[in-house]
Amino acid sequence: MEPLGYDELLLIYDKIHNVHDRKSFYQASKQILKVACIHLRELDIGFPDLLKDVLPSSPNMVKFKCNKRLSNTYMELLARSCPNLRDLRLGIEEDLDPHKAAYELGEFDFNDDGLCVVVNACSRLNEVDLSGRLHVGDVGVASLLQSCTGLAYLNLSGCASITDELFKLIGKSWSLRHLCLGGCMVSDLGLEYIAKGNLRTCLQKLHMDKCDNISKNGISSLKQMKELTDLKLSNCGVNITDSEILALSSIKTLEYINLSWLIDAANISSSHMDSSSMEPSVVNLAGCKTLTSVGLCSFAHHPRLKYLSLFSCHDVSWKDVEYVVSTCKSLVYIGLSRRIKTPMPKEGFNMSYYHHNWRTIFWK
Known part of the structure; x- marks a missing residue:
């Protein structure tokens, strides 16, 4: 055995x-x-107490994942034990309150000191997820960027302690391909740092959901991003309207755009996603309640559109939906609200056949 x-x-x-x-x-x-653990290459652990025996026995580990609170002591142990790390996934599941006392939380979650120790020892990191780590700030992430020059993926979602000064350094990166800033305090100035630096020539995915401090100037600066294919601006507040989204129409490389729950942006933005400007294949407008029939019909004859989400968009009609579906030859999926002006034609109608292709219609 x-x-x-x-x-x-x-x-x-x-x-x-x-x-x-x-x-x-x-x-x-x-x-x-x-x-x-001697030959262990990847570790996804939910019991940090085991780390003091697992990590020293895992010198060949290249991927480490833990979504629980980790102290600086464990971060130091990780740095000493696993110098060959390439993938560090520390996105946390629970909400950490930075104002709670140590006796309420047990030992504090790691901070910049703990992160600096790891990134200085593991300089070949390629992918790093720090989402939800509230004690991580500019110093720790700056050390990461300076030590790990091949970093391609960085997730800072929910890292509320980082400031616009950090984005000046992020903007200088030549290696980042995917950057997540959901819920961060990034402002228009921070976006300008990102869009005007070296990053504009290499970044492909930028996710900024729930960043409600950005407005027209910041969004307009994104026009300089030369390789951007995936942009997420969902739940970014009332400062982003149609005029701000209109500024994005010059980004010809965009393939995926998520504008969900931008309550003041709908019709102009959609009318500038037709064949005369950018041609994204995936568009998410869920929750854009001001979207009207005019805005929806602007997607008709879109040459590349494959996926269109219109959940919680109630001010469109089934007639308009049929028109868009029948004219978009590449479309394979459309998501609709059951509360649209004209109800779906018959119970259970969830498929449509046009141009020798089936379209899936999902109702919610």
């Missing part, structure tokens, strides 16, 4: 709910665990 591996031991540990039983199992299997 072969010895138990790391995955099997972790599954057993996960099934034990009694704290004392867990401790006993941990002590009994500690030596087996160390041996099992």
Whole structure:
């Protein structure tokens, strides 16, 4: 019989709910665990207490993922034990309140000091997710960018401590391909730093959902992004209107655009996504409640449109939907609200056949 591996031991540990039983199992299997981790390449762990034995035994690890609170002590251990890391996924599931006292949270979540130790030791990091880590600020992320010059993916969503000064450094990157800033305090100035630096020639995906401090000047600066294919601006507040979205029409490279829940942007933005300007294949306008029949019909004859989401857009009619579906030869999916002006023609109608292709219609 072969010895138990790391995955099997972790599954057993996960099934034990009694704290004392867990401790006993941990002590009994500690030596087996160390041996099992020698060849471990990837680790997704939900029990940080195991790290003090797992990490020192995992010198070949290239991907580490943990969505629980981690102290600076564990970050230092990670830095000492796993210098070959390429992929660091530390996006956290729970909401951390930076104002809570240490005795309420247990040991503090890691901060810039802990992050700096890791990135200085693991300079070949290619992908890093720090979403929701509230104690991470400009200093830690700046150290990451300076040490890991091949960084291609960076997720800072929910990192409320970062400022526009950091975006000046991010804008200088030659390597970033995918940047997530959801819920960050980025302003128009920060966006200008991003759009005017080296990053404008390499960034392909920019996700800025729930960034409600940006407005016309910041959005207009994105016109300088030469390789941008994927842009997410959902839930960015009332400062983004049709005139701001109109400024994006000159970005010919856009393939995916998410404008969902921009309550003051609808008709002009959609009318400038036709064949005369940008031609995205995926458009999400869910929650844009001011979208009218005029705006929807502007998508007719769109040459590349494959996916169109109109959930919670109630001011359009089934007749307009049919017109768009029948004229967009590439369309394969459209999402609709059951509260549109004219109800769907018959119960359960969820497929449409045009130009020798089926279109899926999803109602919600």
